[in-house]
Amino acid sequence: MEILHATGRKRETYDVQFVYSALWECALGIAAATNSPFINTLEKPITYWEELKSTLSTSLLNHLDYVEKNNTWKALLQILHHLDGIDINDFCAAVKSLKDFELKFICLPFIGDKFQHLREGAALGEEGAIIEFKKITSDHPFFPQYIDFISHSCTNELKTHLIEIMSGWYESVIKPNLEQTIKILQTDFESKIEMKEKMSPEEIVQWATGGVNYLPEPSVHKVLLIPQYIYRPWNIEADIEGTKVFYYPVANESISPNDRYMPNNFLVQKHKALGDEVRLRIVKMLSEVDRSLQDITEHLDMGKSTVHHHLKILRAAKIVEIKESKYSLKANVLELLFKELDRYLKQ
Structure with a gap:
């Protein structure tokens, strides 16, 4: 697919690829279990995580504490x-075989091609590079603290931790x-591959992630795009060389594939x-032009708190977003909604 610019020039858009694996679910499960500020927002209730942790060994629980302290899920x-x-x-086996520089370079975050020299320097333990890398992030x-930790860590201790937390969680939970x-994961992967043939790259990303x-x-x-179940309803975004990554929540129908309804x-x-009548009116207004909260309130002749409530619902559904202090209808959201409904009715 190509995108037309206002200048008349064209540029190719990105290629969309899908992968799935129980190991992604394993690493993301470790991330979810150690993300205390967000654990109450996950689909699985807090009781699930409490009961799960009660079944884990003391050694694995200690490694989870280490993950939470140092963000080694990354x-x-x-x-x-x-x-x-x-x-x-x-x-x-692969983690064991990595040389000191290789391991640290891989673990350190990618923040752009022009900063790769800092990533390399930090992996080598160069203090100047570490300081600059932390400053830029x-x-x-958590990147500054994480960069400092990885750069100064004992490689053998880091290897032992990564192997034991990953293998321990895999054996106990996965x-x-x-x-x-x-x-x-396979069911969701296959459904997304099917729709990839019917949508543009931007549409398939928006559909799979629920509105990104x-x-x-x-x-x-x-x-x-990597499907995940454990971190629902959240999307997790990451960057690697030349690639944007979304670990996206699997769809309901992938969890219950035998229920075609x-x-x-x-x-x-x-x-x-x-x-809702009010929200439909807001959508129609925003389909014409981006508007401020004050503008929407005046057009609807309603209280700001009521209008804000409706806008919050539309934003949660990924129909509306905020751009430069104004509310805006997400690009192609309604066209994509029709495609989603058509797929559901015909599946």
């Missing part, structure tokens, strides 16, 4: 991207439900949001 994901298409035994919630997990409107960037040639959770959310 290292697990980085390594999986580097190794690609492996099982748990291959993962452990200072607005990120393996007992491996067949069901693979079935869910990711526009092409000059340095990004590929978008990698099960609708996609995003489809339900959007239709619920649109099933």
Whole structure:
């Protein structure tokens, strides 16, 4: 697909690819279990995580504490991207075989081609590079601390931790439900591949993620979409060389594939949001032009708190977004909704 610019020039958009694996679910499960600020927002209730942790060994619980302190779930994901298409035994063997520089370079975050020299310097333990790398990522919630930790870590200790947390979680949490997990991920993967043939790259990303409107960037040639169940309802975004990554929540129908009447959770959310006279009026207004809260309030002749409530519902359904302090209808959201409904009715 190509995108026309106002200048009349054309540029290619990104290529969309899908992969799935129980190891992604394993690493993301570790990330979810150690993300205390967000654990109450996950689909699985807090009681699930409490009961799960009560079944884990003291050693594995200690490793989870280590993950929460140092964000080493990020290292697990980085390594999986580097190794690609492996099982748990291959993962452990590969981590063991990595040289000091290789391991640290892979674990450190990618923040752009022009900063790769800082990533390399930090992996080598160069203090100047570490300081500059941390400074450039200072607005990120955990990158500076994570960069400092990885750069100064003992490689053998880091290897031992990554192997034990990954293999321990896999054996205790993933393996007992491996067949069901693979079935869910594979079902979602296959449904997205089917729709990929019917949608533009931007549309398939928006549909799979439930509303992320990711526009092409000059340095990004590929978008990698990875289905996950454990972190629902959240999308997790990451960057690797030349690639934007979205670990997106699997659809309802992938969890219950034998129920052909099960609708996609995003489809339900959007239709619920649109099933109100006030919200439909707001959508029509925003289809004409972006508007401020004050503008919408004056046109509807309603209280600001009431209008804000309706806008909050539309934003939660990924129908409306905020751009430069004004409310805006997400690009192609209604056209894509019709395609989603058509697919549901015909499946």
